[in-house]
Amino acid sequence: MRTTTIISTMLTLAFAVMLFSPVESYSQLLVNRGAQIHIREGAQVTVNGDTENGSGEIRVYNKARVTFNGNVKIVQGGLFLLQDCLASISMDLNIGIAGVCWRYAPGVLDVLGTIKNDGELNNEGEINIGKP
Amino acid sequence: MIVPAAAQHLQNGVGGRVNNTGVIRFKSDSGQFRNAAPAASLTNNVIEFNGTNNAFTDMAKDPTTATAFGVDASMRIPGLVRYTRDSVAQNVQSRYYTDLEMAGGSPKNIVDGVYVGQRYVITRSGPRTYAGTFTYDGALLQTITSETGLSGNTDRYDNLTILNGPKEVRKFDEVRMSRAFYSDANATMLVKGSLYWGTNSTISAPVTVDSAGMLVTGGGRTMLNADLSINDGEFVATDNADTTTIAAGTTLTVGSNANAKLTLGQNTQLHVLGGYVNSFAPRTNVRFDPTSLVNFDATAPQVIQSTVATNAYGHLRTGRSPKTVNGDVFLVSTLSVNDEDLNVGTSMLSMTTGTAQYTNFTEVIGAMQRDLRGGVPGELYVFNNERTHMRFTVLPQYMTLDVHPTTSPLAYDLTTDVQRKINVRYTGDWTALVRAGYKRGDIPATWLPDVSESLLRFFDAQGPTTSDVRKMLPVPGTSYLRSATVDTRSFGFVEHGLLSSTGVAERRIDNGHDLLMRGNRDVLKAIASGRWSNPATWDEGREPDPKDRVSISGFTVHVGYVRANDNYAILEAYPDTMAIAVTLADVPNTSLLIGYTNTFNTFSLKRTAGVLFTQNRVAPSLVPFTTLDVSAANLDAGLLIYPGASYTVPDLLIGADATVFNGGVLQVGSN
Numbered sequence: 146m147r148t149t150t151i152i153s154t155m156l157t158l159a160f161a162v163m164l165f166s167p168v169e170s171y172s173q174l175l176v177n178r179g180a181q182i183h184i185r186e187g188a189q190v191t192v193n194g195d196t197e198n199g200s201g202e203i204r205v206y207n208k209a210r211v212t213f214n215g216n217v218k219i220v221q222g223g224l225f226l227l228q229d230c231l232a233s234i235s236m237d238l239n240i241g242i243a244g245v246c247w248r249y250a251p252g253v254l255d256v257l258g259t260i261k262n263d264g265e266l267n268n269e270g271e272i273n274i275g276k277p
Numbered sequence: 278m279i280v281p282a283a284a285q286h287l288q289n290g291v292g293g294r295v296n297n298t299g300v301i302r303f304k305s306d307s308g309q310f311r312n313a314a315p316a317a318s319l320t321n322n323v324i325e326f327n328g329t330n331n332a333f334t335d336m337a338k339d340p341t342t343a344t345a346f347g348v349d350a351s352m353r354i355p356g357l358v359r360y361t362r363d364s365v366a367q368n369v370q371s372r373y374y375t376d377l378e379m380a381g382g383s384p385k386n387i388v389d390g391v392y393v394g395q396r397y398v399i400t401r402s403g404p405r406t407y408a409g410t411f412t413y414d415g416a417l418l419q420t421i422t423s424e425t426g427l428s429g430n431t432d433r434y435d436n437l438t439i440l441n442g443p444k445e446v447r448k449f450d451e452v453r454m455s456r457a458f459y460s461d462a463n464a465t466m467l468v469k470g471s472l473y474w475g476t477n478s479t480i481s482a483p484v485t486v487d488s489a490g491m492l493v494t495g496g497g498r499t500m501l502n503a504d505l506s507i508n509d510g511e512f513v514a515t516d517n518a519d520t521t522t523i524a525a526g527t528t529l530t531v532g533s534n535a536n537a538k539l540t541l542g543q544n545t546q547l548h549v550l551g552g553y554v555n556s557f558a559p560r561t562n563v564r565f566d567p568t569s570l571v572n573f574d575a576t577a578p579q580v581i582q583s584t585v586a587t588n589a590y591g592h593l594r595t596g597r598s599p600k601t602v603n604g605d606v607f608l609v610s611t612l613s614v615n616d617e618d619l620n621v622g623t624s625m626l627s628m629t630t631g632t633a634q635y636t637n638f639t640e641v642i643g644a645m646q647r648d649l650r651g652g653v654p655g656e657l658y659v660f661n662n663e664r665t666h667m668r669f670t671v672l673p674q675y676m677t678l679d680v681h682p683t684t685s686p687l688a689y690d691l692t693t694d695v696q697r698k699i700n701v702r703y704t705g706d707w708t709a710l711v712r713a714g715y716k717r718g719d720i721p722a723t724w725l726p727d728v729s730e731s732l733l734r735f736f737d738a739q740g741p742t743t744s745d746v747r748k749m750l751p752v753p754g755t756s757y758l759r760s761a762t763v764d765t766r767s768f769g770f771v772e773h774g775l776l777s778s779t780g781v782a783e784r785r786i787d788n789g790h791d792l793l794m795r796g797n798r799d800v801l802k803a804i805a806s807g808r809w810s811n812p813a814t815w816d817e818g819r820e821p822d823p824k825d826r827v828s829i830s831g832f833t834v835h836v837g838y839v840r841a842n843d844n845y846a847i848l849e850a851y852p853d854t855m856a857i858a859v860t861l862a863d864v865p866n867t868s869l870l871i872g873y874t875n876t877f878n879t880f881s882l883k884r885t886a887g888v889l890f891t892q893n894r895v896a897p898s899l900v901p902f903t904t905l906d907v908s909a910a911n912l913d914a915g916l917l918i919y920p921g922a923s924y925t926v927p928d929l930l931i932g933a934d935a936t937v938f939n940g941g942v943l944q945v946g947s948n
Contacts, residue, residue, distance in 0.1 A: 242292055250299055256285075263290035268297040275285025275305030277327065 177201045177222070184209045184230075195236075198222050198244070205230040207252075219244035219264070226254055226270070233257070240264040248272055288336060289314050297321045297356070303331045311336050313344050321356030328362070332370045340370065347372030350414070353394055360385060366403075373414075379405055387411065389435075397422045407455075410436035416463075418443045421472075423450045430455050436475070439464040446470040448488050458495070460484075462503070468492050468510065474499065477519075486510035489536065494518045494545075501527055501551075507539060508532040514569070516542035525575060528552035531562060538562045541569035541591070549573045553582050560585040560604075567591040567609050573600055581606055581619070586627065586648075593628075595619050602626070614639045621645075625677070633659040638716070638766045640665075644679040644702075664714025664760075664768035665699075673705035673778070678792075682719055686791040688738035688745045691723040695733065695794035701786050706779055711735070712772035713792055717762040727824050728796040730761040733771045734817055737786050738793035746793060749773055750783040753805045756818025801825045801856075803832040806866070806911050807843035810850060814843070823854035823883050829869060830862035833911040836880055837922060838872035841909035848874070854883040863893040863932065866911035871918040871941065873905075881925035884947045892916045893932035902938040918943050 175196040184190050184205040195215040196203075200222045205211050207228035216236040217224065223245035226232050229252045237258035240246050244264035248254045253271045260266065260274060285305040289295055289312045299322055303310070306328035312319070313336045333346040333354065340348065347354045353373040360367045361380035369379075371390030379385050379402035389409020397413070399405070399422055407430045413419045421444055426433030434454035443465045446452050450470035458478035460466060466480070469488040476497035483504040486492050490510035499521040505512065509532065514521050523529050529549075531539045533556035541547055543566045553571070555563055560583060565571065570592040573579050583604025584590055590608040596615035605624045611631040619626070621643035629648045633641075640662030647658050652672040659666040661680040679700040685691075686698040697719040713735070720730070734757055735749035751757055755774045762769035771794050776786050786792060801821050807814035809821070814834060821827050836855075839846050849855065859882065861867050871880055882888050894915035902917050918924050920940040927947035931937060 240293070248299065259286045259288060261288045261290070262293040262295060264293060266287075266289075266293070266295045266297075268295075268299045268301055271300045271302060272297075273302045273304055274287055275303060275308045275328075277304050277306075 177203060179222075184211055198224060205232055216258070219246060223247060225249070226252055228252060231255075237261060240266055286311055288312075289318060290336070294318045295320070297324070299323070300325055302326075303328055306330055309334050309338065310346060311338065312346050315344075316346075316352050319346065319355060321354065323357045323359055324354070325359045325361060326367065328367070329365055330368050331360075333372060347374060349373060350392070350394075353392075357396075357398075393419070395419060399423075404431050406431045407433065407435040410438050410457075412438040412440060413444055413464075414438075414440040416442040418445065420444070421446050421450070421452050423452055423470075425451045425453055427453070428455075434475075439466065443467070446472045446490065448490070454495075456495075457497075460503075480505070486512060486537075494521055498522070500524065501529060503527055505529045506532070507537045509534065509536045511538040511540060513540045514542055514545040514547065516544065516566075518542065518545045520546040520548045522548040523551045523553060525550045525577070528554060531555040531557060533557050535559070535562050538564075540564045541571070542566050543568045546570045546572060549579070550575045552579070555582050555584075561588050563588050565589065565591045570594060572596070583624065584608070589627075592631075612641075614641060618642050630656070630658065635659075635663040638663070638768060640680070640682070640714075642681060644677050644700075646675055646677040648675055650674050662714045662768060664712060664770040666712050668710040669707055670775075671706060671708040671777070673703045673707035675702075675704040676707065677702040682716060686738055686793050688736070688740060688743050688791070688793055690743040690795070690797075691721050692725045693728050693795050693797035695719045695796070696721050697794065699792040701788070701790060701792050703778060703788055706777075708775065708777040708780075710772065710774050711776045711786075711792070712758075712770050713794060714768035714770045715762070715794060716768055717765045720762075724796065727798050730769055730796060731759060731819070731822075732796040732798055732817070733757075733759060733769075733794045735771060735773050735776070735786075736793040736795050738791040739787065746795070747782050747785075748795075748799075749776060749786075750804065750816050751775075751813070751818040752784065754813045756812035756815075759819075798824060798826075801827045803827075803829045803834050805843075806833040807835075808840065808845040808847075809834055809836045809855070810847050811843050811845040820850055821856045823851050823857065825856045826858040826860075827856045828860045828862065829867055831864040831866055833866055833868040833870065833914075835870040835872060836924075837877055838874045838905055838907070840870075840907050842911075848877055849880070852877070852879065853881045855880060857883050857885065857888050858891075859889075859926075860891040861894050861915055861935075863895055863935070865897075866913050867894040868900075868912045868914040869916050870906065870912065870914070871916075871922045871924040873919065873922045878921055878941075879923045879925075881944075882927060884925065884927055886927060886947055888927040888947070889930060890916075890926035890928065891930045891932070892935045892937060894936065895932075895934040896936035896938075900938055902940045914938055916943075 177198045179201040182203040186206045188209040190211040193214045197218045199220045204225045209230040211232045213234040218239040220241040221243040226248045233255040238260045240262045242263045247267040248270045250269040255273045286309045291313045302325040304327045310333045334340045335342040335345045357376035359378040362383040366384040369387040373392040375394045376396040378398040380400040382403045384403045385405040387407045392412045394415040436457045437454045438459045440461045445467040448469040453473040454475040456475040458474045460480045462481045465482045466484040468486045468490040471491040473493045474495040476495045479500040481502045486507045493513045498519045502524045572594040574596045578599045581602045584607045586607045592610040593608045594613040599617045600619045607627045612633040615636045619641045625644040627646040649672045657668045660678045681698040684698040695715045697715045736746040758772040802816040804816045812818045900914040915936040917938040918941040923942035925944040929945045
């Protein structure tokens with residue numbers, strides 16, 4: 146399986162711990178402090194740990210696949226899941242007052258935990274909460 | 278190691294906004310949409326519940342507080358909420374939904390308090406069990422979704438309520454419920470398919486049945502507080518249902534075509550407080566089971582819808598207000614007229630052999646026909662009022678009494694007659710006891726002083742002049758039965774024991790003639806040998822009174838004692854004023870025997886100057902008169918007074934060779 150992660154070099158990106166597959170990571174936190182993270186078409190990203198978007202954006206493009214094995218917190222900025230990308234969050238998705246999560250059609254966002262929304266949750270595709 | 282989250286909800290905080298034009302799916306059994314934000318914070322396409330107990334709550338998991346979506350209409354859940362699962366039953370939450378969908382193969386438990394504002398969709402759903410009230414409450418046109426279960430609450434609504442706006446049952450759809458149906462004043466209903474109400478039902482907005490639709494009542498009471506129009510289709514009060522009530526101010530209208538139908542099943546009642554109209558002129562579009570009842574019971578005057586013989590009412594009741602008709606009215610069971618009259622005008626009320634009951638001295642004014650083809654000899658058939666009836670020994674096919682109070686009959690004499698027109702029409706010969714009622718209002722103030730209700734008897738009246746009559750005489754040995762009015766409301770009556778369509782003129786009522794009641798005082802004629810006090814002795818079936826003139830010709834009449842010819846023991850009512858004239862004809866067996874019973878032995882004509890006893894009979898031989906003759910045999914004596922008896926006549930005229938046998942006292946003179 147081919148996995149690709151593309152990060153804009155134009156933006157500031159701060160990592161407490163960051164891991165790009167296919168190298169397996171044991172890191173605990175992905176923090177974005179204002180960068181735009183682009184996960185381009187067809188890419189696959191796995192974050193084994195919590196993710197926090199303090200500001201900036203995480204944009205996942207068509208046919209990409211991103212797996213957050215942990216909580217995702219959007220304090221400001223947004224998580225944009227474009228077109229037919231697939232995203233899954235193994236724990237909770239927290240959207241802060243200034244945060245946005247945008248799931249465009251026709252893709253799917255799986256959240257196995259709880260979505261806690263104090264900001265803006267936009268869904269044009271499918272959002273699955275929990276598991277059977 | 279990553280641990281899956283235990284909580285699997287969507288929590289929308291006070292400032293949160295959820296804009297869902299896609300699908301948000303809750304996959305766990307206990308997943309909840311928790312909300313603390315205003316209603317406008319959510320736009321929605323589809324929220325899908327895959328669990329067994331998914332719910333909308335507030336942030337503290339409470340589904341009953343103000344911020345929980347769907348808790349009331351102001352927090353109605355926008356978009357579609359879909360319950361779908363392939364196995365294990367899902368519990369459908371009590372909420373205000375916009376669109377609601379049942380999908381997947383799992384059973385659905387739909388609790389009380391589910392409201393749907395727009396569409397309710399069932400898509401390959403497993404069985405749905407309803408408990409409590411399911412409500413369609415949208416302001417725009419809503420389609421009531423088919424549920425066709427025949428019993429219980431599975432795949433059949435329990436209670437169904439429609440509110441706020443128009444609804445319809447589409448053609449070929451079928452909607453059933455096990456219990457109550459209710460609509461509010463804004464929820465009009467168009468039934469193009471089939472709508473089966475459960476138990477009790479109440480409509481508060483108009484319902485229209487069209488496009489061959491069918492509306493069937495439940496087993497309980499149906500209250501129509503708004504118009505029900507059957508334009509094309511059928512309204513059925515199902516067998517053994519309770520009462521369907523048409524409220525005051527509302528109308529049940531059956532349209533003007535043969536496809537607009539009304540059916541009242543067995544033991545059902547249609548209680549008409551408003552109006553019932555059948556616009557289809559042939560009237561063949563309605564069916565009333567013989568056990569059904571239509572009850573016109575409005576407080577305002579009502580028009581009773583006409584029927585035809587082939588599609589007649591079963592039981593018919595009227596009450597509380599005057600009633601008229603808009604054509605002939607046929608019924609096959611019983612008639613009950615209460616409180617106010619039923620005036621059929623120039624039409625006819627026709628019934629078969631059921632009972633006709635009247636309260637509060639009401640009556641049917643106009644023609645009332647009995648179809649007696651299934652009649653039973655000896656049964657009493659009541660006609661236009663409680664005091665007008667016939668008991669047939671020979672039944673006609675049809676008998677009609679056309680009764681009009683305070684209306685002059687043929688041959689009417691305002692000085693002697695009851696002003697009540699009773700026209701008799703029949704098909705087939707008949708013989709019957711006939712009683713005719715009348716009211717004090719039928720007695721004109723122009724009656725002569727000596728005319729009274731106690732003198733009333735029947736006449737066959739066939740022409741305009743007062744002499745165009747034949748007096749109906751009792752059968753010898755019988756008498757008229759009379760009851761005078763006691764007040765302005767109640768009925769008096771005259772009864773004759775044996776009238777007929779054929780036979781002797783004095784007991785025959787011809788077809789189309791009026792049955793006249795006349796109270797004049799004719800000369801009273803003996804028609805049988807018997808006691809003076811016995812009504813059967815006299816042609817008018819009554820004992821002579823102090824105003825009567827009496828004629829005896831060919832009969833032996835006895836006074837004051839019992840003879841074997843009639844064994845009549847009742848004393849003379851007016852022993853000292855027996856009549857104002859007595860004439861004995863010179864005809865064999867003409868006798869007046871004055872006897873006694875113990876001290877009842879003194880008799881007199883009225884002691885007034887001019888009162889005359891005329892004795893013309895010439896006895897052919899001496900008649901023994903020392904002891905009372907108590908045999909049944911006629912005597913040929915003329916006037917005979919036994920020892921121990923006294924008889925006074927003011928004036929006495931004895932004809933040539935006429936005989937008087939006096940063993941007692943015969944006093945002539947008025948003192």
